[in-house]
Amino acid sequence: MQRLIExxxxxxxxxxxxxxxxxxxxxxxxxxxxxxxxxxxxxxCGKSVSVxxxxxxxxxPGKIVGGKILLFLSKxxxxxxxxxxxxxxxxMESIRGNDISMIFQEASTSLNPVLSIGYQVGESFLLHxxxxxxSETIDTLKGEIESGVxxxxxxxxxxxxxxxxxxxxxxxxxxxxxxxIDRRLYELEDSxxxxxxxxxxxxxxxRDRLSKKSGLVEFVEHFPVLRRYRKKLxxxxxxxxxxxxxxxxVPNPHNIVDRYPHELSGGMQQRIVIAIAxxxxxxxxxxxxxxxxxxxxxxxxxxDLIKLLKKTTISSVLFxxxxxxxxxxxxxxVTVMYAGDACETTSVTELFxxxxxxxxxxxxxxxxxxxxxxELETIPGTVPNLINPPTGCRFHPRCxxxxxxxxxxxxxxxxxxxxxxxxxxxxxxxxxM
Amino acid sequence: xxxxxxxxxxxxFSIMMIIPPGRRAAIYVKQEKITPQQMEAMIKKYGLxxxxxxxxxxxxKSMLSxxxxxxxxxxxxxxxxxxxxxxxxxxxxxxxxxxxILFGVWLGTIxxxxxxxxxxxxxxxxxxxxxxxPTFWLGLILLMIFYGYLGIFPPGVLSNKGKDILFSPSFxxxxxxxxxxxxxxxxxxxxxxxxxxxxxxxxxxxxxxxxLILRLMRSSMLESLGQDYIRTALAKxxxxxxxHNIHARRNALIPVITISGVLFAGLMGGMVITETIFxxxxxxxxxxxxxxxxxxxxxxxxxxxxxxxxVVVNLIVDIVYAYIDPxxxxx
Ligand SMILES: Nc1ncnc2c1ncn2[C@@H]1O[C@H](COP(=O)(O)OP(=O)(O)OP(=O)(O)O)[C@@H](O)[C@H]1O
Ligand code: SF4
Ligand SMILES: [Mg+2]
Numbered sequence: 205m206q207r208l209i210e211x212x213x214x215x216x217x218x219x220x221x222x223x224x225x226x227x228x229x230x231x232x233x234x235x236x237x238x239x240x241x242x243x244x245x246x247x248x249c250g251k252s253v254s255v256x257x258x259x260x261x262x263x264x265p266g267k268i269v270g271g272k273i274l275l276f277l278s279k280x281x282x283x284x285x286x287x288x289x290x291x292x293x294x295x296m297e298s299i300r301g302n303d304i305s306m307i308f309q310e311a312s313t314s315l316n317p318v319l320s321i322g323y324q325v326g327e328s329f330l331l332h333x334x335x336x337x338x339s340e341t342i343d344t345l346k347g348e349i350e351s352g353v354x355x356x357x358x359x360x361x362x363x364x365x366x367x368x369x370x371x372x373x374x375x376x377x378x379x380x381x382x383x384x385i386d387r388r389l390y391e392l393e394d395s396x397x398x399x400x401x402x403x404x405x406x407x408x409x410x411r412d413r414l415s416k417k418s419g420l421v422e423f424v425e426h427f428p429v430l431r432r433y434r435k436k437l438x439x440x441x442x443x444x445x446x447x448x449x450x451x452x453x454v455p456n457p458h459n460i461v462d463r464y465p466h467e468l469s470g471g472m473q474q475r476i477v478i479a480i481a482x483x484x485x486x487x488x489x490x491x492x493x494x495x496x497x498x499x500x501x502x503x504x505x506x507x508d509l510i511k512l513l514k515k516t517t518i519s520s521v522l523f524x525x526x527x528x529x530x531x532x533x534x535x536x537x538v539t540v541m542y543a544g545d546a547c548e549t550t551s552v553t554e555l556f557x558x559x560x561x562x563x564x565x566x567x568x569x570x571x572x573x574x575x576x577x578x579e580l581e582t583i584p585g586t587v588p589n590l591i592n593p594p595t596g597c598r599f600h601p602r603c604x605x606x607x608x609x610x611x612x613x614x615x616x617x618x619x620x621x622x623x624x625x626x627x628x629x630x631x632x633x634x635x636x637m
Numbered sequence: 638x639x640x641x642x643x644x645x646x647x648x649x650f651s652i653m654m655i656i657p658p659g660r661r662a663a664i665y666v667k668q669e670k671i672t673p674q675q676m677e678a679m680i681k682k683y684g685l686x687x688x689x690x691x692x693x694x695x696x697x698k699s700m701l702s703x704x705x706x707x708x709x710x711x712x713x714x715x716x717x718x719x720x721x722x723x724x725x726x727x728x729x730x731x732x733x734x735x736x737x738i739l740f741g742v743w744l745g746t747i748x749x750x751x752x753x754x755x756x757x758x759x760x761x762x763x764x765x766x767x768x769x770x771p772t773f774w775l776g777l778i779l780l781m782i783f784y785g786y787l788g789i790f791p792p793g794v795l796s797n798k799g800k801d802i803l804f805s806p807s808f809x810x811x812x813x814x815x816x817x818x819x820x821x822x823x824x825x826x827x828x829x830x831x832x833x834x835x836x837x838x839x840x841x842x843x844x845x846x847x848x849l850i851l852r853l854m855r856s857s858m859l860e861s862l863g864q865d866y867i868r869t870a871l872a873k874x875x876x877x878x879x880x881h882n883i884h885a886r887r888n889a890l891i892p893v894i895t896i897s898g899v900l901f902a903g904l905m906g907g908m909v910i911t912e913t914i915f916x917x918x919x920x921x922x923x924x925x926x927x928x929x930x931x932x933x934x935x936x937x938x939x940x941x942x943x944x945x946x947x948v949v950v951n952l953i954v955d956i957v958y959a960y961i962d963p964x965x966x967x968x
Contacts (some may be wrong), residue, residue: 261871263863264752294876301873313865317963318887464963478828480873 206237207276208488208520209258211303214271216250216257219632223591227253229544229598230271232351232617235488237276240514240521242535242552244528244567248587250544251524252309255490259304260288260296277303277487284393292408295386302332305481306490310497311473315465321462321476326441328483333444334416335379338372341440364433367421372411374418385411448479452509471502478509482517489513490522507534528571532556537623540564543588543598546617550624560626562603597629605630638948645944646700649937650693658685661933682728700941706934710926715938718923720787724813725794727921730904731814732835738897740843741850748851749858749889750881760851767848776841776914783837790837792916799830838915846900853896858889891962897957898954906943 212232218225227250230506235241243251256262258273274285277299287298308314329337345365349358392400392407413423424430442461449457454475459561465473474494481489491510495503511534514521523535531538532552539549540561548561559565585602588594594601600610609629617627629631653661658680680686684695699706703716711718748760783790794813795803802808802824803815811821817833819827861867862885870884908921920939927935959965 256868259872260870263871264869297874297876299874300871301875307874308865308869310865314869316866316870316884316888317964319884320963324869327870327875327879331874466964477869480869483873 205239207274207285208235208237209276210234210274211254211258212272212274214254214257214273215269216253216262216328217267217269219265219267220591225590226589226593227266227544228257230614231541231544231546231595233539233546233549235522236537237487238519239536240523240534242531242538243522243524243541244526244531244538245541246587247524248543248590249541251541252492253544254541255306255492255522255524259300259306259490261300261306263289264460275299286390286393290404290408291389292394292411293381294412294414295408298332298382301328301481301486302484303486304488304490305484306407306484306492307477307481309493311470311477311494312465312497314477317465317471319420320461321463321465321468322442322445324465325326325445325461325476325479325483326438327442328480329441332484334375335372336504337437337440337444338368338375341437342368342372344440345436360433364436367424367433368437370418371421374421378414378416381414382411444483445479449475450484452479452482454479470498471505472501474498474506475509478506478513482513485517487518488522489518489521490524492524493526496525510534528568540567543593544590545598547599547628548624548626550626554624558624560620560624560631562605562630563599566602597627638952641948642941642944646697646941647693649940650696651689653933653937654689654692656931656933660931661685671770677795677861696937705938708927708932708935710923710930710935715934718935719920719938720813721778722918722920722923724815726905726908726921728814728816728831729835729838729842729908729911729917729919730901731740733839733846733948734897734901734904736839736843737847737900738893741847742854742893744847745851745854745893746858746881746886746889748855749862752859757855760855764848764851767845767851770845772841772845772910774830774837775845776911779841780914789833791834792837792914794831794834795827796830797832799827802827834917838911838917841911841915842904846904849900850893850896854889854893858885859891861885861889864888887961891958894954894957894961898950902943902947902950905946 210233213230214228214232215226215230216228218227225560231254233241233243233254243254245251253262253266256266257268260273262268265356268289271289273288276285289300315321322364339562342365344366345361349361349373353361389404389407393403395401402455424433445461446457449460452475454460456474460472460476465476468476478494489510494510495506496508507530510521510523521534523530525531535552537549537551538555540547540555540563542563548555548559548564550560555564556568559568563583583602588598588601594611596609596613597603597606597615598612600606603610607629613629615627615629616632618632619626620631659676662679662683662685683691687695705715707713708718710713711721713721715761741851744760744763748757751757780792784792797914799815802819804809808822809816810818814820815831816828819825819831862881867880867884870880875884906921908917908919909925910921912919912921914923923935924939926932927939
């Protein structure tokens with residue numbers, strides 16, 4: 205199977221007043237091309253932080269302090285992958301929303317209250333599909349001129365075409381330059397000698413400073429009257445937004461475009477968030493508990509929508525949830541997380557039939573079953589405070605099988621059987637030491 | 638709105654009623670030259686010892702019919718005095734407020750975006766200085782440095798040359814605001830002269846008042862930057878500039894607008910010290926003198942006027958709110 209994104213020993217800390225919250229404790233996960241991958245675990249175990257780290261959007265005071273995040277996006281012979289932690293912010297901006305998108309736990313706060321739906325969805329197009337939007341606008345304008353208009357609007361339209369052409373040219377130039385830099389950076393990917401490192405740093409800085417817009421456009425944008433020429437571009441974008449919303453089953457998209465988030469229902473808001481994420485047909489969609497605050501019927505609709513999109517548009521989905529039923533329903537492979545550790549990774553069938561890690565077992569026992577009697581079992585104890593996490597295996601204070609070594613060393617992740625790995629001393633050779 | 642103004646008028650009037658009738662009458666006559674009998678007659682004649690409600694109604698009636706009385710300190714009817722003094726204040730406020738807001742919003746944004754970096758600390762130091770310096774002290778220092786040592790930016794409203802132009806028969810006063818009138822009369826020399834005199838008081842106000850806006854903008858920008866929608870914008874690949882200028886700034890401006898309205902109205906009424914130091918004949922100066930000499934018609938008119946300004950500014954703030962925040966537009 206072709207890997208798509210992989211984290212290796214990822215550490216993310218939050219530098220708070222109370223102390224350093226060690227939210228991720230060396231998380232290694234792999235999402236493959238074409239699969240639906242699940243991330244489960246109790247609240248606060250670091251699921252959101254993991255995926256935010258994968259997109260490099262951990263907000264202050266959080267910081268990725270160690271590890272690697274490898275990306276295998278293009279189909280060419282990119283065996284080694286791109287370590288995005290070594291790349292510039294501008295590179296990340298070109299990936300986010302374009303190749304990897306994310307939808308969030310709380311749709312209502314994820315949308316900006318003072319910007320219209322149209323603006324928020326359209327921004328994705330303008331950020332990543334500017335060239336297409338511009339050429340399309342130019343074509344529309346040309347068509348309008350040909351169909352015959354009076355001299356004034358002809359002049360105005362020619363001016364618009366000129367401006368858009370100029371913008372398109374500088375954008376394409378920008379893209380070519382970026383491609384060049386990225387190719388060179390890829391060649392330098394693994395070299396660690398000081399010369400390549402300094403060249404890499406230099407190229408990253410150059411890429412950060414490259415401007416998408418030409419000086420002319422930047423200049424004109426400062427004048428309210430001249431700026432009006434962009435209306436035509438916005439019209440093109442609007443057409444695409446409406447098409448996208450229709451695709452996602454938003455009723456009455458013409459009307460919705462001009463609305464503001466607070467005017468929509470929760471389910472509709474989540475659809476808008478999905479629309480923002482899907483505008484540019486990403487390869488990977490990260491869904492961070494997209495249904496947790498919706499009522500059951502809407503929940504089912506959103507899940508169905510994601511399933512449908514997985515079939516039609518997106519290659520892989522990384523689905524975060526603490527609903528094991530949902531995991532069974534949609535995921536191919538799952539990782540169980542506990543307090544910043546990835547405990548166990550396996551296929552969904554194995555997870556339910558043959559869980560290995562004591563935490564996974566506890567989690568499964570805590571799920572109500574149709575034929576179960578009496579009270580549900582729970583895992584005793586609570587999730588530890590991550591400022592002073594337990595030493596060794598972070599689960600040891602709550603683990604029924606805890607051994608002496610468990611409080612001293614972090615258990616290594618071992619491949620128990622093909623495609624089933626687990627981080628627990630019960631399954632490693634160190635067990636008898 | 639009307640209710641607020643009614644309350645203000647009642648308050649002003651009650652304060653005035655504390656002063657005994659004899660003292661009130663004496664404002665207009667030289668006390669030594671009048672016998673107690675004559676005084677008694679005057680008090681009777683103008684009804685100065687009638688019951689308060691009767692006097693209030695009488696006052697209200699003349700106010701509403703546009704008769705605001707005679708101001709001793711302006712040596713003119715109140716309205717004429719107002720026409721002379723008010724534009725001077727308005728001019729300064731009109732120049733200073735936008736600068737204060739722009740400057741404060743700009744620095745506040747810089748501080749928030751570069752949180753805990755040296756430049757953020759620099760804005761913090763600036764804010765503390767702005768908060769803690771007394772107006773008169775900074776004003777005097779500015780005067781000393783610029784006018785005293787460097788010989789530029791004199792106090793006053795116009796130079797003698799400018800005044801000659803102002804009082805020349807061909808000069809038409811359209812708005813009574815000097816910089817605007819001079820342009821309308823196409824007298825650029827006078828325009829520069831007026832602007833030259835506006836410099837120091839404007840700098841004084843900007844340095845002192847933008848601290849408030851700065852701190853407010855910084856904290857509301859920081860709050861806005863920590864919101865979930867910023868994360869959404871990040872996740873779609875928006876660059877820093879877009880995130881700061883479009884996604885965060887608009888939300889952050891909402892509280893700043895309220896304070897800006899209060900600031901504008903506050904500057905109108907709070908010019909006493911600035912105008913005294915820079916010898917600008919505005920309503921601040923007039924009010925200060927009126928208060929010292931118990932020029933009641935002037936005081937009452939100005940207080941009522943400032944009350945109106947507050948009410949109107951609040952209305953404008955509400956309108957601007959609705960423009961920025963769609964959540965308010967519905968209600
Ligand atoms: N801004 C922050 N400041 C300090 N600590 C944080 C911050 N954000 C997250 N953390 C810490 O990181 C840990 C993991 O949080 P995360 O949001 O990833 O949990 P989660 O698994 O997504 O939980 P949930 O199911 O509730 O979404 C938490 O224990 C929390 O203490
Ligand atoms: S490593 Fe030890 S404490 Fe951790 S889960 Fe395994 S047995 Fe339990
Ligand atoms: Mg979460």
